[in-house]
Amino acid sequence: MYDPLTSTYSFPCPLGNEAKVPLSAFRLLERLPGAAHPAVYRILFSCRCGHDHPGLVSHDELDWAPLGAGAQTTFRNLMTSQDDSLASELAELAAARIRAGEWPWSFFCFLEGRPRPITPSSFALIAPGDGTFGVAVRCPACSAVSVNLVTREHVDIPFWNDARVGVVGHVFHTDALRAIDVFRAELLSARFDERRLDLER
Numbered sequence: 036m037y038d039p040l041t042s043t044y045s046f047p048c049p050l051g052n053e054a055k056v057p058l059s060a061f062r063l064l065e066r067l068p069g070a071a072h073p074a075v076y077r078i079l080f081s082c083r084c085g086h087d088h089p090g091l092v093s094h095d096e097l098d099w100a101p102l103g104a105g106a107q108t109t110f111r112n113l114m115t116s117q118d119d120s121l122a123s124e125l126a127e128l129a130a131a132r133i134r135a136g137e138w139p140w141s142f143f144c145f146l147e148g149r150p151r152p153i154t155p156s157s158f159a160l161i162a163p164g165d166g167t168f169g170v171a172v173r174c175p176a177c178s179a180v181s182v183n184l185v186t187r188e189h190v191d192i193p194f195w196n197d198a199r200v201g202v203v204g205h206v207f208h209t210d211a212l213r214a215i216d217v218f219r220a221e222l223l224s225a226r227f228d229e230r231r232l233d234l235e236r
């Protein structure tokens with residue numbers, strides 16, 4: 036259900052049409068207990084119809100499809116005049132960049148005071164604000180939840196990585212972040228400090 040050419044996930048909209056939304060339209064991501072192979076995430080996404088709907092996304096779809104790993108499409112390779120798989124081409128490009136020390140997504144962990152590489156399943160909440168997005172991220176290294184203020188591209192485009200992000204100066208309790216409305220209210224009253232996101236090479 037992920038289309039790497041448009042960078043969108045598709046879900047059914049209860050009002051009839053298929054909704055194609057980027058990762059930044061997700062509002063809440065929560066790993067379902069139980070399902071492990073593959074892990075499944077319950078998400079809430081902001082639909083073009085004006086409502087938020089629930090959806091299910093597998094771990095692979097969430098974390099690796101944006102890097103091209105699941106693409107079904109082929110393309111005409113002009114150098115060899117053969118049809119090649121877009122999946123292997125995109126996945127190879129992504130692998131080369133990761134080997135070179137880049138990572139598709141990152142955030143600033145407040146508790147550890149340093150940037151950390153992540154994948155989309157580390158996002159817990161995503162809320163659009165005044166031209167930016169507030170994201171609550173569960174650190175894969177220390178499990179603390181930090182809140183960063185980032186651009187839409189930082190969320191939607193793998194390897195974009197904002198050079199500087201806003202960071203709220205305290206760790207968030209997971210319970211306080213269960214609902215998107217509570218998160219929005221937290222964002223409005225929060226103070227952000229600027230931090231650099233360069234990952235160590």
Ligand SMILES: [Zn+2]
Binds near residue numbers: 048050054082083
């Ligand atoms: Zn809808």
Ligand SMILES: [Zn+2]
Binds near residue numbers: 144146151174
């Ligand atoms: Zn951490």
